[in-house]
Amino acid sequence: MDLEKYKKLFLEEATEHLAELSRELLTLEKEPDRGEAIDTAFRMAHSIKGMAASIGYDGIAEVAHRLEDRMDGYRSEGKIDESGLAALFRGLEGLESMVGLVREHGSSPDVDPQLLADLAAPKPSAPHRELEEHQEPKKILGRR
Numbered sequence: 274m275d276l277e278k279y280k281k282l283f284l285e286e287a288t289e290h291l292a293e294l295s296r297e298l299l300t301l302e303k304e305p306d307r308g309e310a311i312d313t314a315f316r317m318a319h320s321i322k323g324m325a326a327s328i329g330y331d332g333i334a335e336v337a338h339r340l341e342d343r344m345d346g347y348r349s350e351g352k353i354d355e356s357g358l359a360a361l362f363r364g365l366e367g368l369e370s371m372v373g374l375v376r377e378h379g380s381s382p383d384v385d386p387q388l389l390a391d392l393a394a395p396k397p398s399a400p401h402r403e404l405e406e407h408q409e410p411k412k413i414l415g416r417r
Contacts, residue, residue: 276328280379283328287372290317291365298361306352314361315344321368330381333371339392340364346395357395364392 297314300307322337343360347353353361367388374382 279328280375283324283330284372284376286324287321287333287368290321291369291372293317294321294365294368298358298365301353301358301361305354305358308348308351311344311348311351311353315341315348318344318364325381330371330375332381332384333368333375335384336364336367336371336388336392339389340368343392360391363388 294314294317297310297317300310301314304310318337318341322334322341325331325333325337340361343357343364347357367385371382371384
């Protein structure tokens with residue numbers, strides 16, 4: 274197998290996917306509820322993840338996977354908030370930097386743990402039960 278040929282192909286396609294991801298994030302910045310942009314951005318991250326994993330660029334695959342996971346929640350909601358969009362832009366910048374290092378040095382760089390933490394999907398807040406008008410707080414807590 275001619276690995277150099279596949280590395281070159283990876284760099285070409287990853288660059289295209291990153292450009293498309295950037296365009297979609299810029300669209301989301303203007304229209305946070307544009308579901309098609311979220312879907313396209315998700316597909317770009319998914320493609321980068323698959324290509325990187327197949328050629329052994331595990332760090333890039335991991336960051337793309339986290340980016341994909343983060344976007345998955347927004348896909349189901351159909352919109353994105355400012356902090357979520359900021360995290361996606363950090364992920365994009367991280368991927369661009371990592372792909373640039375592959376271009377320069379030919380090997381996959383280490384993953385920045387802070388980037389992975391930034392991309393971690395936010396934890397859903399615990400649902401809270403509102404008191405019904407006729408219930409006393411003690412009954413909801415299981416006390417009498």
